Amino acid sequence: MTDKRIIFMGTPEISATVLEGLISAGYNVVAVIAQPDRPVGRKKILEPVPTKVVAQAHNIPVYQPIKIRKEYDFVSELKPDVIITLAYGQIVPQGLLDIPAQGCINLHGSLLPKYRGAAPIQYALMNNEKVTGMTLMKMVKEMDAGEMYATEEVEISPLDNSTSLFKKMGDAALRLILRALPLYLDNKLPGTPQDESLVTFAPSIKPEEEKLDLNKSKEQLFGFIRALSDVPGAYLYLDELKLKIYQSEIVSDEMIGEVGEIIKADKRGLHLQTTNGILSLLSVQLEGKKRMDYMSFINGQPHLLGKKLR
RNA sequence: CGCGGAGUAGAGCAGUUGGCAGCUCGUCAGGCCCAUAACCUGGAGGUCGUGUGGUUCAAGUCCCACCUCCGCAA
Numbered sequence: 608m609t610d611k612r613i614i615f616m617g618t619p620e621i622s623a624t625v626l627e628g629l630i631s632a633g634y635n636v637v638a639v640i641a642q643p644d645r646p647v648g649r650k651k652i653l654e655p656v657p658t659k660v661v662a663q664a665h666n667i668p669v670y671q672p673i674k675i676r677k678e679y680d681f682v683s684e685l686k687p688d689v690i691i692t693l694a695y696g697q698i699v700p701q702g703l704l705d706i707p708a709q710g711c712i713n714l715h716g717s718l719l720p721k722y723r724g725a726a727p728i729q730y731a732l733m734n735n736e737k738v739t740g741m742t743l744m745k746m747v748k749e750m751d752a753g754e755m756y757a758t759e760e761v762e763i764s765p766l767d768n769s770t771s772l773f774k775k776m777g778d779a780a781l782r783l784i785l786r787a788l789p790l791y792l793d794n795k796l797p798g799t800p801q802d803e804s805l806v807t808f809a810p811s812i813k814p815e816e817e818k819l820d821l822n823k824s825k826e827q828l829f830g831f832i833r834a835l836s837d838v839p840g841a842y843l844y845l846d847e848l849k850l851k852i853y854q855s856e857i858v859s860d861e862m863i864g865e866v867g868e869i870i871k872a873d874k875r876g877l878h879l880q881t882t883n884g885i886l887s888l889l890s891v892q893l894e895g896k897k898r899m900d901y902m903s904f905i906n907g908q909p910h911l912l913g914k915k916l917r
Numbered sequence: 918c919g920c921g922g923a924g925u926a927g928a929g930c931a932g933u934u935g936g937c938a939g940c941u942c943g944u945c946a947g948g949c950c951c952a953u954a955a956c957c958u959g960g961a962g963g964u965c966g967u968g969u970g971g972u973u974c975a976a977g978u979c980c981c982a983c984c985u986c987c988g989c990a991a
Contacts, residue, residue: 906929906941
């Protein structure tokens, strides 16, 4: 294989998938840099981040600086030939980008120059794209703006949500890096500049955006719901309680009731009137309750018909 | 001890000031119908989260402890 010294930077599950694959393929991963462990859940239990679990299983040292911006002196000592990042979670400072002899490359979750930013995978779903993909690119000071080396396309099924697409993207990222890395390390992979006129952005989704906007079209609502599912979940209010909506389906263009009104609540569906048609809510969760299919929800909520979600 | 909601039939829920444990769906049997996710009749299925806990003539219901699940916050 190669004895080039690789540092992998990444934090969540998708990063762990690729890290595991690189190690299995025999690459010399000398260190992993990840976000610090954070308390998870109500009990505030400190859980190791996914990439840390993988690294430790292979006895690879893990570094978790609180602010990489200021703490990266240790990287020089590791003498990396190349740094590969995927969803690390912090801005990487120029000083760190300059350390590896062969530079820093990033696996980005979109077909650049579309969807630069922190949430490209969610944005692809939100906009009901049919195709997206991973891009291997050079890391530069400006976020996700470096030249592109290679891409791996991924089809988005109408049934995909965030959870399923992240899984697909992780697999695609691994295929991409295994295909492109040998060429890159041999300096046989030329970069292509991004067409700046086609740049769009996918900034991280703010908590207040998780509440659905009923002024939007049924297509936009459908996209939002799947982009935010299974976590954290998009929601509307039913009376004073949050009703999370994890899965929906576009039914028709009919206008039967007022926008936000529940116009059907029986075994054939839980239907919500939107500004331009009907959306069927398939999987929901009321605050304090468990997630359930619409039939179970209707069984326990006898007076839904005619109610309005806000 | 961060705030709050909840454990009752396979699923989702109700259960009023303690007094024979109910509803919707599912399921099983039968009926109606050209037919059905529709409709009608009947049945099965619960030691009400745990506690050889407390109060009471009597606890799903009130009190105590513990376990588990969930929403928010981090």
